[in-house]
Amino acid sequence: MTAADDIREPRDFIRTIVAEDVATGRVGEVVTRFPPEPNGYLQLGHAKSICLNFGIAREFGGRCHLRFDDTNPVKEEDEFVDSMLEDVRWLGFDWGEHLYFASDYFEKLYGFAVELIHKGLAYVDDLSGEEIRQYRGTLTEPGRESPSRNRSVEENLDLFARMRAGEFGNGEKVLRARIDMASPNVNMRDPVLYRILKATHHRTGDAWCIYPMYDFAHGQSDSIEGITHSICTLEFEDHRPLYDWFIDKLGIWPSRQFEFARLNVTYMLLSKRRLRQLVEEGYVGGWDDPRMSTLRGLRRRGVPAEAIRLFCDRVGVAKTNSVIDIQLFEHCIREVLNRTATRYMGVLKPLRVVLENYPEGQVEELEAVNNPEDPSAGSRKVPFSRELYIDADDFMEDPPKKFFRLAPGREVRLRWGYLITCREAVKNAAGEIVELRCTYDPATRGGNAPDGRKVKGTIQWVSAAHALPAEVRLYDRLFQVPNPLDVPEGGNWLENLNPQSLEVLPRCFVEPALGNVPAETTVQFERVGYFVPDSADSQPGRLVFNRTVGLRDSWAKIAASS
């Protein structure tokens, strides 16, 4: 689809507005921005905003800025800006030259504040934090005006300069806008513009001891950068009148704000505060734990950036609060991986198979197709020999009628190999099956029967002598209920954690080629799912694979229903 098509056929209300603004000439070049506060790690919810902002810029031939909203020195760190830069890039977006920091505008913002004071639209307030809260009134009662509200312009100018000079302590004074203490919109009741924070800022160091509040920094930063469409989440709708008020009173370039509903996904938590708690209290291994909804977590889990982009696309953009079914996310991951992932064979629960009529010591190199969906992916050789491992789940001693796999007397196809028939299940003293004695049909090399006999089941296998040992980590949803925050009276959301979100299988076997999978390359274990070498723990001599997502399993449904 071309950009022109997108403009002609807008996919959501925001793109409709952008298209109209372009058509009417309200804006020339479309300029958007992604404005994270560098105080944590980016997660799936941010991805929606990133895809929206960068996506719109791309579709309309405009540009998207990456701007860090770093107006609160006590919460922000360089470590987070570095990780965010990396994550946005990984997601597939490029801000080009347009990397900015709200802190770059501190001097300009200060000038705007002085201008408002000159116009009698801002004043220095002596009230304490507690008093300001009391004076603000309630949702139903108007607030009261501060005794400082009618100071002279000169006095305000002097006081504000002294605030900047560091003459006052934290919390002693603030600069406020002079708007309307009786406004039904609480945000308009003389909002605080600047507060004193004697803290070292990650970029400006100790150059400042007064810092602008979000409302005073965000809109003006947008205006300075010529942002045409400032897209944010629903909770800022109440702030829009204030956003417009500053632009109007300052007479600066009119950026406009538009709001959309933030992303929610079943079985997932996307709140920074709670994600932090999971990390700090050790419920997960870190911000990049493969079960985390952070971009780093999803990346380590093996989710391709393309799948995240596809998901954000399918989710759409609207103003209704909503919760997306996690199955849509999993579907998007499978859709991308089905097309791109190379197939291999891996046996998670090894069960030894001995082919009694196969020559001892013989090894054959069998041809295996790398990706049936993509002929250009080519093929590879897989070693085959007398002793193999198959997955224990692919054998049943006493199978129900609809079980298509191996069982005593049954014949099954070894993927890319031969048809084999089970002759006997060998048990140990405890009665557990430890080995299968089978015979193979030499005429069926590659898996085809010359006589045309039908074999319903095909299973994966590895040659015992050639297989590589591997640890496999089966990850599942972090929470066991659709809404992790839905807890019974007196309960805690942590109780909704899924105790089975990680199952470690330390003794798996994979085909030799799997020893050379590049980092961050998600592959398919045929019939099982998608896996990626763990970026932290997998090494040439000690393979560790993370399950990204399983394949859909129609047998599971059959088994469950019977």
Place this chain on the structure above:
RNA sequence: AGGGGAGUAGUUCAGCUGGUAGAACGCGGGUCUUUGGAACCCGAUGUCGCAGGUUCGAGUCCUGCCUCCCCUGCCA
């Protein structure tokens, strides 16, 4: 309660200036198949939050009501 938003299939979303509802995911069934995957085909479910009104005709316009979400940080 004051202000700001939202209510269309199980879920997420489309439905332009009014003409008797669509897609995707999910679900059920089937075809095909050397992944019980993928793909393909078929199918089901909606009192379009409720009630009035305007109109030949309303999810689309008007009025009233109901429900849910957000807002009283010197956070963003």
